[in-house]
Amino acid sequence: MSEIQTKGKAAKQASLQMTRFSTLEKNKALLLISEQLVIDQDYIITENNQDLKSGKDIGLSESVLDRIMLNKKRIKDMALAIKQLMKLDDPVGHVLEEINKENGLKIVKKTVPIGVMGMIYEARPNVTVDAATLSIKTGNAVILRGSSTAAYSNQAIVKSIHKALEKSELPIDAVQLIEDTSRETAKELFHLKEYLDVLIPRGGKNLIDTVVKEATVPVIETGAGNCHIFIDESAAVEMSLSICINGKTQRPSVCNAIETILIHEKWFKQFGSKLLEALSNKEVEIYGDEQVCSVWENAQIATEEDWYTEYSALKVSIKVVKNVEEAIVHINKYGTKHSEAIITTKEEHAELFLTQVDAAAVYHNASTRFTDGFEFGYGAEIGISTQKLHARGPMGLKALTSSKYLIFGNGQVRN
Known part of the structure; x- marks a missing residue:
């Protein structure tokens, strides 16, 4: 039996056990994980340094290396995030609907864990902690498949999580890591319908x-973020500068950072430079169109590929665009349905943009960098x-x- 099959079967069995644990028991396990990560931080950082060295040797970019890198502050932040997770309401067991039928049947619709979740991800070892702890909080089991660029880090983190789970009531098999990062294991995971x-991704x-x-x-698409900001004709200058700089430079490697700025031609003539x-x-x-390159000698001409690029x-x-309608057409063609923003004082333009742009999060006069669970108040x-x-x-x-x-009854049968 392959590693995928073995760990898939173990995760499935663990998921059935997870349904019986209380919020208190799950939170106790989360606290143990938070503490264990700090206890093991030196070991985790040592293993992470191996990933960083390998990454440098194969020429990974500084932005990718930054995603991989762990230090004491980042591990402390992960540990604190787990403690914040403990404070959030447990979403399992909530009554969504209750129906009392004339025949005496009582029908209750409740929230339950999904079962076994699979996570396939690149670079970021913090996702290992996020996915494991969120799964535990919601009573799920999880199969983690990180990339080869963070293999040592992921293995060290999961070892730490398993140490903590050994001290808890929860099954260790609720968190599984696929250590073989080959394409073959990824493909096998894609078809693991028996257990997943x-x-x-x-x-x-x-x-x-x-x-x-x-x-x-079944797949839930996440992450790809070719995000845009449209600066309308009436946009306030300082607000536009502030939002664009924040959206692009505050943390350029994340999925809610902006990749394209669309500018109304009248605003560009006055304030583009x-x-x-x-x-x-x-x-x-x-990387600009002809108008941008004509006024900024250091700009490179943008290709069709650039408009698609994260x-x-x-x-x-x-x-540079003629109006809000052209901006909307561009975004709906090249965007990834993640986060988009308009800067304008015209309410009708804002309303058109918010309504017509096809994205998960659409902003008026604010940075796209706020598309985040904690920023939205979800934790x-x-x-x-x-x-x-x-x-x-x-x-x-x-x-x-x-x-x-x-469904609760007292002997009802259907005629």
Whole structure:
């Protein structure tokens, strides 16, 4: 039996056990994990350094290395995030609907765990902690399949989680890590319908597209973020500069950072150079259309591929448009349905943009960097869904549950 099959079977058995644990028991396990990560931080950092060295040797970019990197502060932050997760309401066992029939049947619809979740993800070892602890909080089991670039880090973190679970009432098998990071194991995971209830890819567009196209297990799309800001004709100058700089530079490697700025032609004529200068001062590489390149000599001409690209780096593509309608058409063609923003004082333009742009989160006069479970008040998230069924936008605890009908009778039969 392969590693995937063995761990899939173990996760399925653990998921059946997980349904019987109380919120208190799950929270106790989470506290033990939080404490164990801090206890094991030196070991985790040592293993993480192996990933960083390997990453440098194969030429990974600084932005990718930053995603992989763990230090004491980041581990402390992960531990604190788990304690915050403990404070959140347990979404399992809530009564969604209750129906009392004339024949005496009582029908109750309640929230239940999904069962076994699969996570396939790139680079970020913090996802290992997020996925494991969110699964535990919601009474699910999880199968984790990280990338080879963070293999040592992921194995060290899961060892720490297993140490904590050994001290708890919960089954250790509720958290499984696939240590073989080959393409073959990924493909096997795509078809693990016997044991896996849902598969969530988290990473770049190529990974997500591959999972969506090849998996026979139900998939929730998350993460790919080719996000836009449209600066309308009436947009306030300082607000526009502030939002664009924040959206692009505050943390360029994350999925809610902006990748393209669309600018109304009248605003561009008056203030475009000021924005280009502000971006350049932040060391942002600019890829622009002909109008942008004509006024900014350091800009490179944008290709069709640039409009589709999630740079995840200090790079941005910029296009001048005639109106809000043209901006909407561009976004709906090239965007990934993640997060989009308009800066304008015209309410009718804002309303048109908010209504017509097809994305999980659409902003008026604010940075796209707020698309995040904690910022939305949901607490920790498993990812940001860019699809429409089951979940959309930041996926908090409720998104990791399903529902179940419980029917109570006293001998009723159907005529």
